[in-house]
Amino acid sequence: xxxxxxxxxxxxxxxxxxxxxxxxxxxxxxxxxxxxxxxxxxxxxxxxxxxxxxxxxxxxxxxxxxxxxxxxxxxxxxxxxxxxxxxxxxxxxxxxxxxxxxxxxxxxxxxxxxxxxxxxxxxxxxxxxxxxxxxxxxxxxxxxxxxxxxxxxxxxxxxxxxxxxxxxxxxxxxxxxxxxxxxxxxxxxxxxxxxxxxxxxxxxxxxxxxxxxxxxxxxxxxxxxxxxxxxxxxxxxxxxxxxxxxxxxxxxxxxxxxxxxxxxxxxxxxxxxxxxxxxxxxxxxxxxxxxxxxxxxxxxxxxxxxxxxxxxxxxxxxxxxxxxxxxxxxxxxxxxxxxxxxxxxxxxxxxxxxxxxxxxxxxxxxxxxxxxx
Numbered sequence: 001x002x003x004x005x006x007x008x009x010x011x012x013x014x015x016x017x018x019x020x021x022x023x024x025x026x027x028x029x030x031x032x033x034x035x036x037x038x039x040x041x042x043x044x045x046x047x048x049x050x051x052x053x054x055x056x057x058x059x060x061x062x063x064x065x066x067x068x069x070x071x072x073x074x075x076x077x078x079x080x081x082x083x084x085x086x087x088x089x090x091x092x093x094x095x096x097x098x099x100x101x102x103x104x105x106x107x108x109x110x111x112x113x114x115x116x117x118x119x120x121x122x123x124x125x126x127x128x129x130x131x132x133x134x135x136x137x138x139x140x141x142x143x144x145x146x147x148x149x150x151x152x153x154x155x156x157x158x159x160x161x162x163x164x165x166x167x168x169x170x171x172x173x174x175x176x177x178x179x180x181x182x183x184x185x186x187x188x189x190x191x192x193x194x195x196x197x198x199x200x201x202x203x204x205x206x207x208x209x210x211x212x213x214x215x216x217x218x219x220x221x222x223x224x225x226x227x228x229x230x231x232x233x234x235x236x237x238x239x240x241x242x243x244x245x246x247x248x249x250x251x252x253x254x255x256x257x258x259x260x261x262x263x264x265x266x267x268x269x270x271x272x273x274x275x276x277x278x279x280x281x282x283x284x285x286x287x288x289x290x291x292x293x294x295x296x297x298x299x300x301x302x303x304x305x306x307x308x309x310x311x312x313x314x315x316x317x318x319x320x321x322x323x324x325x326x327x328x329x330x331x332x333x334x335x336x337x338x339x340x341x342x343x344x345x346x347x348x349x350x351x352x353x354x355x356x357x358x359x360x361x362x363x364x365x366x367x368x369x370x371x372x373x
Contacts, residue, residue, distance in 0.1 A: 123155040125369060126216050128208075130187050130261075131223035133162030133348065134280070139204065142351045144358035148221075151362035152369070157212040159187055159205040166224035167234045167257040174251060184224055185251055188261045192268055217272045219365055220265055225279030225307045226347060228254040232299035236310045255310040262318055273322045275365065276315050278308035280328040280357065281335050283346035293336060294329065305329060326364045332357050 127148065129135050135144055135158060149156040166184040168174060179186065179195040187205065190197040191214050200206035228234040237255045238246045250256030262274055282304055284291040291297060294304035308329035315325035328334075333356050334342045334349070342353030349357060 124153040125155070125218040125365075126212075127152065127154045127156045127219045127221060127365070128191075128212060128214065128217050129156060129158045129160050129221045129223065130184055131160035131221065131277075132164050132227050133160070134226065135160035135221075135223050136162045136204075137348050138351075138354060142354060144349075144354045144361070147355060147358035148362050148365070151359060152365050154218075154365075157208040159208045160223070161187075161200075161203055161205050163227060164224070165228045165231060165234055165254075165257075166222075166261070167228055167254050168249075168252050169231065170233050170248075170252065172252075174249070183257065184222065184261050185257055188264055192264060214269065217269060218369070219273050219275055220269070221275045221277060221361070222258065222261060223277040224258070225254065225311060226282060226304070229279065229299065229301075229304045229307050232301075235301045236306050237313075254307055255314050258311065258314045259317070262314065262323060266318075266321060266323075270322075273324060273368065274318075275361070276311050276323060276325050277361065278311040278325070278327045278329045279304055280332050281330075281339070283336075283339050283343060285346050324364065324368055326361055328357065328360075332360055 129145055129148075137143075139145065139158065145156050145158040145160070148154065161182055164182050164184070168181050168183055168185060172181045172183075173179070176189065176194050179189065180199060182199060182203075182205075186195065186199065189195045190200060190209055197206065197209050200209055228236075235246055235248060235253045237253050238248060238250060240246065246253070251260050258276065262276075265272065265274055279294075281294050283293045284297050294308075297303055308327065312325060312327060315323055319325070334353055339346070342350055342356065344350045344353075
């Protein structure tokens with residue numbers, strides 16, 4: 001009787017073991033299904049986020065185009081500057097601009113009213129500022145130009161213009177008799193008398209051009225780079241990472257334009273010093289949505305930090321030739337941790353940001369002008 005029960009027990013045990021194994025396989029299969037579904041959800045979320053980012057970028061491009069329609073630089077007779085070039089593939093302009101459309105208007109009365117007037121005070125030095133809206137957007141006593149003037153006891157001629165680049169944009173001609181660009185090189189050529197300065201009429205830069213005796217200048221401040229980066233059409237340089245070379249002229253690149261400006265100012269004003277200022281740290285937003293910052297966003301020619309380093313490269317070529325350098329991107333104190341306090345829109349500075357930025361520039365100039373102190 002016992003021997004008959006043993007085979008049945010064994011079969012029962014085998015069946016139980018098989019059942020356990022089947023249950024195990026089922027559990028594993030269920031886990032695999034759940035894991036696969038989770039992966040699918042993650043992938044769908046990733047794709048949705050990517051699509052949302054693409055839409056954000058497109059909206060930025062459209063907003064840039066709308067702004068540029070009212071403020072484009074004329075490049076050919078009867079034709080506005082094309083908004084060719086894209087964020088990464090040069091299809092259209094990116095969205096964040098150096099200055100609002102209203103503040104770029106030539107007849108901006110607020111600028112005219114706050115422009116520094118002539119006086120008979122004794123100054124230690126004369127400074128001419130060539131730049132974009134970082135130096136132009138606030139021309140009150142809390143703006144960077146006024147702070148630099150105060151801290152250096154300097155007569156300052158602020159020729160900065162919002163929305164401008166250092167380089168010529170695609171389509172802008174370099175012939176003096178056809179010149180229409182208000183870029184850094186445009187300002188330099190106007191100072192040297194190479195082009196008709198009337199293209200700056202109505203801008204504070206035009207008033208400074210008529211009033212300033214540039215031969216008395218102790219320091220030319222060159223502050224550009226943010227618009228060159230944001231524009232999406234200005235290469236940082238002609239040199240590519242793979243060793244190749246872009247088929248554009250040097251003055252249509254950021255570092256090439258800086259180099260050309262430095263050379264021309266040095267030749268015309270050998271006793272003046274030139275302070276090159278790298279673009280400062282920026283953040284880019286679509287409304288309240290953070291898109292990226294100067295380390296991550298790339299509109300086709302590298303992030304903003306590359307343009308800052310390009311400024312340093314130009315300085316290295318001229319450091320023994322009356323050229324000094326301030327690396328605002330890494331030394332100004334404006335960074336990811338302080339951006340909420342120092343940047344009002346991710347690009348332009350709050351009064352607090354303008355103060356730390358301008359005071360640092362003044363220290364650089366004073367240390368060079370009065371090395372014994």
